[in-house]
Amino acid sequence: MKKRVTFKSNQFKIEKYLELMKVSFLSSFTYKGDILISLLDLFTFLFIFCFLWKAIFSSGNVKIENFTYTKMVWYYALIFSLEFSASKFRKKASALIHSGDIANFLTKPLSYPLYLLSDSLGLSLFNFIVCFPSALLIAFGFTLRVGFTVEGFLSFIVLGFLGLTLDTLIAIAINLLAFWVEDVKPILIVYIELLYILGGQAVPLDVMPKIVQKISLYTPLRFSFYSPANVCINFEWGFFLHTLTNTLISIFIILPIISLEFFIGSRRLSINGG
Amino acid sequence: MEKIIEIQNLKKTYFVKKKEEGLLNGVKSLFKTEYINIEALKGISLDVFDGEILALIGPNGAGKSTTIKILTGILYPTSGNANVLGLVPWKDRLKLAYQIGVVFGQRSQLWYHLPPIDSFNLFSKIYELEAKTYQRRLNEIVDIFEIKEYLNVPVRKLSLGERMRCEIALALLHSPKVLFLDEPTIGLDVVAKSKIRDFIKRVNEKDHVTVFLSSHDTIDIESLSRRVVIINNGSIVYECDINALRRYIKKKIVNVKFKGENSDFDMKGVNILEKKDYDVKFEIDLNEISQDKVVEEIIKRGQILDITVEDPPLEEVIKTIYEEKGNLQI
Numbered sequence: 001m002k003k004r005v006t007f008k009s010n011q012f013k014i015e016k017y018l019e020l021m022k023v024s025f026l027s028s029f030t031y032k033g034d035i036l037i038s039l040l041d042l043f044t045f046l047f048i049f050c051f052l053w054k055a056i057f058s059s060g061n062v063k064i065e066n067f068t069y070t071k072m073v074w075y076y077a078l079i080f081s082l083e084f085s086a087s088k089f090r091k092k093a094s095a096l097i098h099s100g101d102i103a104n105f106l107t108k109p110l111s112y113p114l115y116l117l118s119d120s121l122g123l124s125l126f127n128f129i130v131c132f133p134s135a136l137l138i139a140f141g142f143t144l145r146v147g148f149t150v151e152g153f154l155s156f157i158v159l160g161f162l163g164l165t166l167d168t169l170i171a172i173a174i175n176l177l178a179f180w181v182e183d184v185k186p187i188l189i190v191y192i193e194l195l196y197i198l199g200g201q202a203v204p205l206d207v208m209p210k211i212v213q214k215i216s217l218y219t220p221l222r223f224s225f226y227s228p229a230n231v232c233i234n235f236e237w238g239f240f241l242h243t244l245t246n247t248l249i250s251i252f253i254i255l256p257i258i259s260l261e262f263f264i265g266s267r268r269l270s271i272n273g274g
Numbered sequence: 275m276e277k278i279i280e281i282q283n284l285k286k287t288y289f290v291k292k293k294e295e296g297l298l299n300g301v302k303s304l305f306k307t308e309y310i311n312i313e314a315l316k317g318i319s320l321d322v323f324d325g326e327i328l329a330l331i332g333p334n335g336a337g338k339s340t341t342i343k344i345l346t347g348i349l350y351p352t353s354g355n356a357n358v359l360g361l362v363p364w365k366d367r368l369k370l371a372y373q374i375g376v377v378f379g380q381r382s383q384l385w386y387h388l389p390p391i392d393s394f395n396l397f398s399k400i401y402e403l404e405a406k407t408y409q410r411r412l413n414e415i416v417d418i419f420e421i422k423e424y425l426n427v428p429v430r431k432l433s434l435g436e437r438m439r440c441e442i443a444l445a446l447l448h449s450p451k452v453l454f455l456d457e458p459t460i461g462l463d464v465v466a467k468s469k470i471r472d473f474i475k476r477v478n479e480k481d482h483v484t485v486f487l488s489s490h491d492t493i494d495i496e497s498l499s500r501r502v503v504i505i506n507n508g509s510i511v512y513e514c515d516i517n518a519l520r521r522y523i524k525k526k527i528v529n530v531k532f533k534g535e536n537s538d539f540d541m542k543g544v545n546i547l548e549k550k551d552y553d554v555k556f557e558i559d560l561n562e563i564s565q566d567k568v569v570e571e572i573i574k575r576g577q578i579l580d581i582t583v584e585d586p587p588l589e590e591v592i593k594t595i596y597e598e599k600g601n602l603q604i
Binding site: 010011013015016018019020023026027029030100101102103104106107108109110267269270 | 288289343346347348349350367368369371372374376378381382383385386387388392393395396399400401402428
């Protein structure tokens with residue numbers, strides 16, 4: 001049999017993934033009920049945290065570790081708008097592996113990890129467009145002032161996008177463990193808990209005990225949501241560039257890990273039945 | 275004719291965790307995991323030629339889907355060789371992806387909440403089609419599959435038959451040389467099945483696409499393929515031309531419409547399968563008696579309005595093959 005195929009595979013062509021993001025973004029429009037629940041969740045969490053910190057600050061504190069009440073409210077508005085944009089994706093990749101639907105992607109000239117990333121970012125972008133303005137309105141309602149500068153806002157857009165990318169990549173790395181373990185949910189729960197503590201979601205890392213801050217320095221978790229929010233409300237060019245560099249380093253460390261996982265895992269794949 | 279697919283001694287073993295019942299066994303399994311080896315393919319060899327429609331038929335768990343998944347690069351075989359268009363599927367999966375189209379009857383590749391046109395646009399990017407080529411090809415397959423009216427309707431609102439037409443059309447967007455269809459008519463009604471078969475035939479004839487089809491449905495096999503491979507328990511049990519398959523059982527079915535009452539028929543090697551008013555269906559065992567002798571005898575017995583002689587249903591032939599080759603597990 002003569003060799004007929006000369007087509008060079010180009011799985012990394014950016015247009016493929018931009019179109020995937022677009023389709024995922026468009027697909028999100030149908031989840032109107034989910035959007036409303038998400039917004040309700042966001043409002044509830046933000047209100048609880050804003051009232052909680054209002055009570056703490058009204059008991060005589062003017063500043064807690066460099067955080068005024070206004071900064072604290074804006075911090076939560078920013079961090080929650082990222083968290084609520086990201087949280088929906090976390091189990092999809094492992095579900096595709098277990099159901100065997102991964103088969104549909106492996107017959108395409110695509111990188112499966114990049115497919116998951118674009119699909120997730122499309123969805124996150126949609127969630128962000130819904131959640132971000134809502135969170136800003138609530139924060140403004142509580143503080144009656146804007147808690148960041150123009151540079152801070154722009155840095156948040158850049159770092160927020162990279163933070164969501166990092167969070168998704170970590171979730172993909174965990175989900176790809178589905179090639180080896182039957183249920184990745186417990187690992188995802190640990191990740192979410194760690195993100196809460198070491199990623200500054202529960203309270204800003206600056207307010208955390210020193211030991212937690214130190215541990216956090218050795219993990220990439222702070223760059224997902226904490227750093228974008230913190231740089232935004234305390235904008236300085238040096239701080240921004242330092243965070244940008246570290247976020248990019250974290251992303252470039254996790255990418256080969258994911259590739260290796262997929263490379264080894266896909267060889268173990270067993271899809272029974274049609 | 276040129277070989278498009280070559281398979282040699284292909285084996286695939288799945289390792290499945292053994293789970294025994296009871297709490298004690300559950301605790302034991304935490305420390306020592308035992309695996310069961312399931313031999314999905316036990317060394318199959320097969321060639322597929324350019325432009326043909328080859329049907330792989332077999333009961334559940336026979337190894338049909340595993341074969342397709344190995345040939346499309348999704349699964350790695352345990353041993354053996356396979357070549358699709360000169361490429362080793364599991365090593366050159368991404369290169370091969372440009373040259374093949376795949377449809378799994380039970381797995382959709384259309385975006386459920388969006389109209390099919392969005393999936394077509396996405397696939398045009400994934401397969402790197404130029405805008406002009408894409409538009410021309412889209413028009414072609416929309417015509418062939420008659421899906422113009424569904425292109426802008428969300429997939430979730432389409433019937434299963436309409437959806438499957440879009441699925442196959444989507445898999446053909448990049449003009450693949452080989453189309454793998456894994457049970458494409460599963461769950462469809464008679465009309466939808468018939469339409470899908472017509473479309474597949476048209477694509478095979480018009481675009482010269484080689485079709486590798488797996489199905490449970492004997493009518494799919496009869497109406498589409500010229501060559502059939504029967505697989506059971508991971509081994510090929512029979513491979514032949516569709517006409518030879520029909521003649522596998524040395525039997526013929528004779529349908530007779532008598533003009534009036536006819537006397538009972540009692541001939542060695544002839545069974546009456548059905549009798550309704552003046553219509554009688556006979557089964558002839560050709561090992562016992564020739565078809566000509568039986569027809570001659572029937573004509574003698576009474577005035578005949580109509581008589582037809584046909585092969586036994588394919589379903590029965592295949593069932594016989596499974597039984598003869600042993601280990602029938604449906």
